[in-house]
Amino acid sequence: MTPASPTPACLEARALSCIRADRLIFEALDFTARAGEVWQVTGANGAGKTSLLRLLAGLGTPAAGTLHWCGEPLPEARDYYQAELLFLGHAPAVAGFLSAHENLMHACALSNQPLRMPLGAALTRVGLPSADDAPAQRLSAGQRQRLALARFALVPARLWIMDEPLTALDVAGRGLVEALLTEHAARGGVAIVSTHQGLQLPAGVLQQFDLSGLQA
């Protein structure tokens, strides 16, 4: 196992191509996301934002091109990479039959990290009641999204990949995502975020990345 923080966080993509269902989604994609940067991926519907983020997370293999995390090639360094990665997909990975607390506990057990704060504090942070035994199926879509965000407050990871994190969130929830991203960048983390909406982040943190020009 590689020790924590040996090199500054850095995700590097070179000449990345993605093919889904025999269709070329994008090709020759290059970027380098460095420590302290939040990359916002934009692009029209169908431009391949989700495909790109899943590819980066390791849920899929690129048709061509290479990915490096802190200089190490993927997927060879997958074990090391996955220990440093938090991923938020379209579905918030909230099990309806577990309470919010149990959902979070399970997520922590799956990750291999000492936690940043107590579970209750993380729930409070994302605006959910910290001592509620009700099953999560009673939560609204926005509350489930907040519960998914609680993982990001709780589990230390240097790379965040978030697919449409603002879905179903209210104005305060959007502020919460921005605050989490700002803290993450200040700690020297890297984040790749897809969203259509503008993000309010400190100057120098936000990098824009448009997929629309890369379609075949």
Add this chain to the structure above:
Amino acid sequence: MSALAAARSVLGRDLRRARRRPGDLAQPLIFFAVVVFLFPIAIGPQSELLRSLLPAMLWVAALLALVITLPDVFAADYADGSLEQLILSPQPLALLVLAKIAAQWLTGALPLIGMSAALGAVLGLEATVWRAVLLGLLLGTPVLSLVGGLASALAVGLRGGPLLLALLTLPLYIPVLIFGTSAARNAGLGLAVEAEMFFLAGLSVLALTLTPFAIAAALRARMG
């Protein structure tokens, strides 16, 4: 240690699901009982024929009842995004998958074996045959859960899931069915059943060591 803690968390999570959604647990059991009771209605309750067919009925009904629980292994987790998180966990995926299958066996197969014991007794199965059927199910159902888990992983996210899964899986259950029913037949004739039991146990060990890795690879491939 943390890998085992993660596996324990997966197991506990799925057992909790069964406890909090008892309907999901009861449906295959009721299905099993109904299928078994259809035979006495069709054949006649007192006939000698029924008694000789009973072990085979229990086995076939158990296979059918197990097959209908298979989609539950991964489909719900796929839908709510939990499966992605499982795959992206830094813990060994084969171990986490094994914990999921163990939960499936405990909540799907074990109650079926209990129900078989009860139905066999109610329908007048001879004691030696009854023991052979139960021991066979106990040794054979892990294979069914593991192989079914592999089919379930391969079919995750595909349309036409449950029926496709049954069509994929049932032919693979034939070896277990052959050894299980053959043991019951031998027991009825007063012959030894060790050979069949060893084969079932061997198949279980084989499935236990190989399928978790195959399931992990299948899940990764399905996510791509």
